[in-house]
Amino acid sequence: MNKSLRQRAVLEAVGQEPVANQEDLQRALRKRGFKVTQATLSRDIRDLGLIKTAAGYALPQGEASASVALPPVKRLVREFVLEARPAQNLLVVKTIIGSAQPVAAALDEQEWEEVVGTIAGDDAILIVCPDKDAAKKVAARIEEMLG
Amino acid sequence: MNKSLRQRAVLEAVGQEPVANQEDLQRALRKRGFKVTQATLSRDIRDLGLIKTAAGYALPQGEASASVALPPVKRLVREFVLEARPAQNLLVVKTIIGSAQPVAAALDEQEWEEVVGTIAGDDAILIVCPDKDAAKKVAARIEEMLG
DNA sequence: CATATTTATTCATCGTGATGAATAAATATC
DNA sequence: GATATTTATTCATCACGATGAATAAATATG
Structure with missing residues (x-):
């Protein structure tokens, strides 16, 4: 079972019909070809940040639309990052091309205090930090994720 | 153990010193902090496309430099693709943002005959095909990878 | 050609993340 | 407040990819 596709189906179901509880949701997913348990749907709802309203499950107020999220940052770092090197208040993160x-x-997405912003290229990311200590901290954090 | 980092170390070792056999390579990797068996190195050498020359392992003639490869396409499709829809001779592949x-x-990288080219955006890829049948074929192939 | 060395591959095991079954906890209902 | 319903979480299991140990196959050496 593909988790992204299923979560996308959850969002679709919730957007198209009233879904009062997780059993309704299970039925709606069944209609879309996903045979899944309540436990898994509970997790999906948490991951997607859905809330329960009088009209059924919905996005929180104020969010125009939701989408399936990227995998956790640690996983992406482990999968694609090759190294992270600080240079003054900058950090260059090399990735697979x-x-x-x-x-x-x-x-x-992490919204780390130590990060002012990032610019992604093809095989590198430039991370801008307030100062060189911050850059070192972020580098250490990424290296730790690399394992 | 992180496979990408290890393969990068293999490329580095091979580029910096003569590596006559896989036992030499194992030692070179050990010096770089990777404790790894001959079996795994044999696989790495295959993955990286290294060849054995009189001077030791090296890149094939004509390749300026090698780099660690992206994961297999099937894995990336399963991880990130949400749908693939043909439209005439085009195919729109939706991905996670x-x-x-x-x-x-x-x-x-697949160099499929049915693909003229691709343009990647943020959450979508436009695939250009010679005709609508080709687009349908590519869509089916991607859907099959999705499982 | 026999044998040593090297490399590739099979088979078993492990790590990781996801899922389901069972259960605990939270909430709704009367 | 008692109980039914709903949701969250724990625990066991599975799928998948990677790795190592053992073995098979290929190559080098004398």
Whole structure:
């Protein structure tokens, strides 16, 4: 079973019909070809950040639309990052060719205090930090994720 | 153990010193902090496309430099692709936000006859095919990878 | 050609993440 | 407040890819 596809189906179901509880959701997913248990749907709902309203499951107020999330940053770092080197208040993260973008997006999502911003290229990400200590901290954090 | 990092170390070792056999390579890797068996190194050498020359392991003639490869296309498709829809001789592949690039790069690598070219955005890849039948074929192939 | 060395591959095992069954916890209902 | 319903979480299991140990196959050597 493909988790991304299933979570996408959850979002679709919730957007198209009233889904009062997880049993309803299970039925809606069954209709879309996903045979899945309540436990898994509970996890999906948490991952997608859905809330329960009087009209059924929905996105939190204020969110225009939801989408399936990238895998956890640690996983992306382990999968694609080759090294992370600080240079003054900058950090250059080398990745496998073509894979800088998802890693950068996942790093952005962390909203680390020590990160001012990131720029992704093809095989590298430039991370801008407030100062060189911050850059060292971020580098250490990434190296730790690499294992 | 991180496979990408180890393969990168293999490339480095081979580029810096004569590596006559896999036992030499094992020692070179050990010096770089990778405790690894001959079996695994044999696989790495195959994956990296290294060849054995009189001067030791090296890149094939004509390749300026090697790099660690992206994961197999099937894995990237399963991880990041949400759907693949043909439209005339085009195919729009929807991905998780931020992940189009590695998927497109991996699809490009396949060098399928039915693909003229790809353009990756943020969450979608546009695949250009010679005609609508080709687009349908490629879509089916991707759907099959999705499982 | 016999044998040593090297490399590739099979088979068993492990790590990781996901999933389901069972259970605990939370919430709704009367 | 008692109980039914719903949701979350624990525990066991599975799928998948990677790795190592053992073995098979290929190559080098004298």
